[in-house]
Amino acid sequence: MAKTTKLTKDDEKRIRALYEAGATQRELAKIYGVGSTKINDICKGTDREQTQELINQGVNFNVALAHKSIEERQAITRAVDDRTRNILFFDNSIFKNQTKADELLDVANNLLEVETHSKITARNKEAVCGKTIHLANEQTQSGNQPFTINIIEDKTENE
Incomplete structure (x- = not known):
């Protein structure tokens, strides 16, 4: 039983x-x-359920490609690989950015540094959730530019 x-x-x-x-x-x-x-x-x-879901997605992908020409399959596979590489790079960049921000917080000497950490963390959360962010021209109260992030939301998911 x-x-x-x-x-x-x-x-x-x-x-x-x-x-x-x-x-x-x-x-x-x-x-x-x-x-x-x-x-x-x-x-x-x-997680067997998650593993099985990934296997099912892979099978569905292969079935969808089955009726395409070799050239179309290769082009689609290259596009998937390129997009995957870009997403992983993006995720790793945000992780490294947050790690650095956390290191800076550990040695923060004043409220401005704590506020900078808070801003970086908020921007990273927005980026992970797919928000559009333009911070290249944002400056702190002291006039210094502590970080620069330019992320544009990927609109292709809705197509």
Whole structure:
């Protein structure tokens, strides 16, 4: 008989913490009333549902391309690869920008530096959410330009 206990995200965090603290997967399965496979997935950080969804998306992509010519498939694949590279670069740039801002906050000496961190964080959040941002000409009260971000929202998702 399959166990169907639904675990919350907090449950999953506790399971990982208990596992890292030395609890066995078998013990955790008994405690939380789920199968050992589910506990193993949680402890190892895998998500079978998400993995299956990605596989399904890949299959759908390949099926959609199946009736295209070789040239069209190659062109589409190149376009997907290029866009993926751009998105990953963008995500990494924002992460690096936020990391630097957090480092600066750790050594902040005055309110202006804290405010600058707050602005960078807000802009990063807006960028991740897909907002259009133009900050190249924004200056602080002291007249210095502490950072520059020029991000334009990608409108192609709605096409």
